Amino acid sequence: MSFVPGLFHWLCLSTILFSIGLYGVMTRRNAVGVLMSVELLLNSAAMNFLIFNHFAAKPFIDGAVMALFIIAVAAAEAVVAMALFVAIFRSRKTVDVTQIDTLKG
């Protein structure tokens, strides 16, 4: 097995980043922290598209287009999330996700 980064190395990298993001989503209490972890997830997903495009579909560019779409979706998500956090913070004086539980029965 060579150390020169090939498909497997790249996939390992993006999977590690993805699982770190997953850990963050599950353990972060601050809503902004959760948002950051979600950004990690999206980033590694976009990276996966590019990796597969690079190694498995070289003459085509569709993976890059998908990565662009992911970046756009991430931007939209960040905008809405930030607005929501600010609104929640105004009413609850906290953005701790464990305390925002009004809907809990």
Place this chain on the structure above:
Amino acid sequence: MLENLLTHSAFEILTLSDRAAQALAENPWEAAGYTLLALGGTGAFLSLLGMALIYVERKVAAHFQCRLGPMRVGWHGMLQSIADALKLLQKEDIIPEKADKLLFFLAPVFSIIATVLALIIIPMSPSLQVVDLNIGVIFISAVGGFGVLGILLAGWSSNNKWSLLGAMRAGAQFISYEISVTLSLLVITLLAGSLQLSEIVQSQQDGWWIWRGHIVGVVAFFVFIISSTAELNRPPFDLPEAESELTGGFHTEYSGLRFSFFFLAEFINMFIASALGATLFFGGWMPFHIGGFETFNSIMDLIPPGLWFAGKTAFIVFLMMWVRWTFPRLRVDQLMRLEWKFLLPVGFINLFAAATIVLTKLYFFPGQ
């Protein structure tokens, strides 16, 4: 002769990092040496450029205000900037007790890194361009984000409400005006048909875009110069550091060397914005050409390209200083109104007009 010498030595310094990359495989020590040399050279270049700009700013300001400015240190105060730099370096480095020390340390570094990254892709003459990225235009607006990140970090980590206010203003201002800058960059990208800065310069062989692009070029230039002044936090858009409102804003708590980093970054950024404006709208190092008039063009070619570049950049730098020492500052809501209700619609309409010009090939001088 002098220009060639200057170009050559600057080129030598700035290409050291390339040589380091080449030497990496054969001899790591050589590579490390080149890297160190490149870092030192870049640092020296940055501080010299910064000090020169500071000197010019002080002289321009002085003459706008009916006074002489620095006169004592060296001939006409030429060495004043060096004296000031030495003074700044000797100052006590104060870190507020309750500051977030790590981020407080990182903030000026972010600012200066953004500046260096932007500086390396400016084509200063046909030979003097450190990196010629094929996404140059996108790159240069992307690295601006680091600079504002540095400002936000500085404002936050100082643990000072005035600094925080300044940082919030800087962030809002940057995000807003980034749109207008990008729109006017897109106009030139459309006209030149490339994102690469060297190709944009080449595309202006038959005439600079500011007049070959009709009114579109002029409008794009004004949108660019207004919004890049706003991005640079220079008056009349210096709200993030408004000294009479926020007592210095994001850099209130900084002193000594760290403050000088912000200061230097600000001045170099002004140079970069002016150089970018010169490159995109006034042809960069391209001499004044009129498509078809070969004799005239060859006379113009006698002036070396580096001088053309320097002259155009100096002109825009002077324009910015002129505005700075004449205009008062806007208010926060007026700043936002200017962007969202005026510059943004103008930018969009201008982009459509540029697309029309490109499609119909209605350039001022069609060229060959």
Place this chain on the structure above:
Amino acid sequence: MAVKISTLEERISVPAEGDNPLNTQEYFINMGPQHPATHGVLRLMLKLDGETVREVIPVLGYIHRGIEKIGEHQTYRQFVHLTDRCDYLSAMMNNWAVSLMVEKAMQTQLNDRIEYIRTIMAELERIQSHMLWWGVLGMDLGAFTPFLYGFRDREMITDIFEETIGCRLTMNYIQPGGLMDDIHPNFVKRVKDVIAYAKPKIDEYEELLSGNVIIQERLRNVGTITAEQATSLGVTGPVLRASGVALDLRRVAPYGAYGQVDFEVAVGSVGDCWDRYWVRVEEIRQSFRIIEQLIDNIPAGKTMLSKPAKKIILPEGSHYAQLETARGILGIYAVSDGKSENPVRIHMRSPNYHNVWSVDAMTRNARIGDLVANISSLDIVVPDIDR
């Protein structure tokens, strides 16, 4: 009506109005005592909601030197030069206010020479004060250049003062019963030179600042106070006149030579920062007009009615006199027991102290940038607030 006096701590600790969960968090921030926009050691507590100012609470006393208390242990002549240290930009008018009070109490009649010179000096002082203010306004709004323009022209006037008086800032020139000394032989010529030089400069000022779009945006409809608000707050001077009240003691109750000259009282209509700007610029012009009428006909005569050594003992009772300084009405109130040279009690009704309280009414629900413009348009001199 009983007034409830609340301490600063009480006002800061007031919880956000109502219990509505959607209220934003308001926070307090100190503007000053070390802040470039407060022109000295004025401290303003700001209640902010983001960039919006909800309340301004001036906190005074950082430069209090007990001048009124010291005055109880000094003769009137000695007290004159303490007044220089209050509103140092209208130093001569402060001197004149004390002198006016003493002369009114003693029922002294002055000759025309003294009155003319006093009036010219006061108007020169007013011009240099307004010029300085003009420059500072520019600097507060972010334009540094006007500051140096203002200072450049103001220097000419302070040079005249230096020639005659020997001082540039704290004059101590107008004394009870006359003037400290006669005017310098060059005085008339120098004043004429200044008029010839500085009158066109006012147009230059207007070109540099008044016509500027940003200045108009920053000043128009900013910090508006109505005539009712202004009068109920006890505001005087250009700030009051900008709100449309034509109260100028030089016209309403003439003192000095003001009864003999022709000038107009600049009055605004809206009461915003722009009106206050315009009123002051117009006052510079009117002051030049007054000086022009007086400078050629200064009559001959003594400049001091009596020798300085003579004791001044005011009749028993309370005495009051007021005049118009560059910032508004300055009143001097003294109580004498009729026996000693010292007053039993002396009090100054200083214009800045009364003007500064209007900053809250002006700035509610405006931005921080507007607050700076408002403070600047009030033209406060902090030592005069605290005394």
Place this chain on the structure above:
Amino acid sequence: MNPAELTHTIVFYGLALVSIVAALLVVTVKRIFRAAVALATVLVCGAGFYILLDYDFIAGIQLLVYVGGIVILIVFAVMLTSSLEDTEIRPSKSRKALGIISSLGFLATALIAFQSTSFPLSAPTPEQPSDVALEIGRKLLGYGSDGYVLPFEIISLLLLSAVIGAIVVARNPLKKSSDLSGQSEQSDGSAT
């Protein structure tokens, strides 16, 4: 191993190390603002990875949108919702264990899957489109079997609705009408 390959390998592992450490910081650091800085580092490293994969244009867009836009937005959210002294309370042990188990489980599953799958790799030196940005533009605006004009339009609608929604949510409904103009300007300033 030729020099270019060596450089490529060194840069890859260096960037990978930095980005994994920074990603760990993003999810564990107690001060939320520092996490934002770490996130910026991860995203910059991401741009580096894209350059290694020969997608310079995407790398530029990544820097422009992520670092210039999203990170700054997140920093804004942090500034608006917490203060400098705020440190996050550590997650409870059970939650932490759950997080570790699920993320490690995912990691293991995915790695085993990668090992056992043989991907159809393209030719070792396939021809790359000469101008990636141009090609992406063609794809985005092309219709037919290989065009993305419909998703492109939907994305732009999504962005527009996100901006409008953000303004509506962030603006304070209780403000008097006199303050509203400034307020909405501020929120659209930060919502783009």
